[in-house]
Amino acid sequence: MDYTYLIIDPNAESKLQLQLYLQDYDDFTCVDIVRNHRDGLNSILKYTPDIILINLNEDGISYFQMVTELNQFMESLPILIGFSTSKKYAYNAIKSGFFDYWILPHNEFDIRKTILRLRKLYPKQNVPSTICLKSYNDYRYLDTNDILYLKSDNNATDFFMLDGNVVSAFKTLKSFEERLPQSFIRIHQSYILNSRYVSRINYGKSVCTLRSDREDELPFSKTYKNKIDALKEMLSKTAIKTLN
Numbered sequence: 001m002d003y004t005y006l007i008i009d010p011n012a013e014s015k016l017q018l019q020l021y022l023q024d025y026d027d028f029t030c031v032d033i034v035r036n037h038r039d040g041l042n043s044i045l046k047y048t049p050d051i052i053l054i055n056l057n058e059d060g061i062s063y064f065q066m067v068t069e070l071n072q073f074m075e076s077l078p079i080l081i082g083f084s085t086s087k088k089y090a091y092n093a094i095k096s097g098f099f100d101y102w103i104l105p106h107n108e109f110d111i112r113k114t115i116l117r118l119r120k121l122y123p124k125q126n127v128p129s130t131i132c133l134k135s136y137n138d139y140r141y142l143d144t145n146d147i148l149y150l151k152s153d154n155n156a157t158d159f160f161m162l163d164g165n166v167v168s169a170f171k172t173l174k175s176f177e178e179r180l181p182q183s184f185i186r187i188h189q190s191y192i193l194n195s196r197y198v199s200r201i202n203y204g205k206s207v208c209t210l211r212s213d214r215e216d217e218l219p220f221s222k223t224y225k226n227k228i229d230a231l232k233e234m235l236s237k238t239a240i241k242t243l244n
Contacts, residue, residue, distance in 0.1 A: 002029040008040040009055035017106045037066040051079045060089040067096050133169040149193040185227050187220035201232050
């Protein structure tokens with residue numbers, strides 16, 4: 001299971017640098033990136049991330065007030081990590097229960113030490129990466145990382161694999177929906193896709209394109225549009241943006 005994190009940082013340079021360093025850690029997933037404590041509070045309550053990374057440089061006191069306010073709404077606070085160009089807010093960060101405090105510019109070694117310590121103190125339970133398809137006395141095991149998408153056909157479900165193979169199971173799509181990892185998203189009455197392979201979302205045609213040799217295009221319906229919107233937002237936040 002991944003650690004989810006939120007970045008609060010108005011500075012484009014430090015924000016981009018932090019994103020680049022965190023891309024090295026496959027078990028860390030960004031849920032949102034915002035610029036100030038007001039948007040930060042809203043996003044924390046919306047996504048309830050495991051970790052909050054805050055640039056304290058410009059308005060540190062407001063962020064400590066934000067942390068105090070979070071106690072009114074949350075049973076337990078996320079892991080807080082602050083950073084600044086100086087040690088000015090280090091004492092306040094310690095008093096507010098911050099897990100760590102970095103000095104800007106971001107340092108790869110400091111980030112790695114923090115992540116290793118965080119993993120040790122707050123280990124995540126591993127979610128099984130295989131799914132078992134049982135048919136009478138036949139047991140078929142699929143690595144969920146190799147599944148592109150699932151397609152239902154009445155009471156049967158086909159698993160379309162990364163290598164081009166198709167594996168069939170005589171169960172409904174819904175029976176697999178809750179057993180799959182969080183990266184799998186229901187987008188249609190007949191389709192569940194693995195969001196790790198989404199390369200394009202076309203609202204005009206109402207299709208998602210997946211990265212594969214075939215570049216499969218899957219339709220999404222209005223019923224599941226809120227999930228498509230959430231997927232687009234998540235992918236946009238974690239992507240490194242370039243100017244045209």
